Amino acid sequence: MPTPARVLLIDDDETIRLSVARSLRAEGLVVLDAPDGDTLQHDLVRFVPDLVVLDWMLPGASGIQLAGRVRTTSDAAIVMLTARDEVHDRLRGFAEGADDYVVKPFAMAELVARVTAVLRRRGRIPSVVEVADLVLDPDAAVVRRAGVTLDLTATEFRLLAFLAESRGRTLSKTQILTQVWGYDSVDPNLVEVHLSAVRRKMEAHGPRLIHTVRGLGYRMSAVAA
Incomplete structure (x- = not known):
């Protein structure tokens, strides 16, 4: 039986972070959440996520900066989570390696569907x-x-x-x-x-x-x- 897909969630808004983590776990995913990217390198090695959900606006290094770090050391997929919805913001996110982009405020069902869709394309959750x-x-x-x-x-x-x-x-x-x-x-x-x-x-x-x-x-x- 395949192991559950693993998601690293980084968002400094505790209410959003805990709610998203709870919803993703309800889908059978293994979730590690953090309020910032201070432990990112350690988590990429220790937790080995299949996908990273990154808030753009974070204390310290921004989500865009963290996306670049993920891309240099991991093959995990990236879903950006942010209130920045201008076209140039989206293009910058994709340029840094984002696989998808969800704009705040968002419907939880949409975020979960987008995360599972990316994982499905990666072959980490069943397609059917x-x-x-x-x-x-x-x-x-x-x-x-x-x-x-x-x-x-x-x-x-x-x-x-x-x-x-x-x-x-x-x-x-x-x-x-x-x-x-x-x-x-x-x-x-x-x-x-x-x-x-x-x-x-x-x-x-x-x-x-x-x-x-x-x-x-x-x-x-x-x-x-």
Whole structure:
């Protein structure tokens, strides 16, 4: 059985750090958290993370500086976590070796989904996602329900993949729009229209797995919300 993926989380905001650590551990990841980069070199050798989540604004060395240090001594993936969302900031982050970039304030489900997506691309967590009799393979872009392959559009696949990877969590329309359509999309009707199509295709082969949580959003679960 493969060992769980390991994440080093560095953020000086204790509330955010503990909340993110708790959410990542709930995904079965092993997490080491720290308020700054003072022990980074030691942690890279002792803990050997598969991925490092770095806040940009830190006491002492900044997250960008730490990203450069990670790249010189480790092959760990890097996810930058910051309130700096200008294009040149993003480009600088990617230039320093970041694999992804999450802007504060963020939805926890989005951060977890991005971290797991990077780890999945690295082969450190299983690619296939299963919810009851639904089997989704992001790498092959294939979805099966009760053994039947579903014919989904590219958008429907991204929507279902996000819900499946966030299974058990209630996701708002805004969270879904942000992750599936991007920050520039603002029409919540997109979610309803595409969810209706996905549900119709899924429920032709089994009971409902995507549940409406009144006033909050949607949840993927084998158990009704």
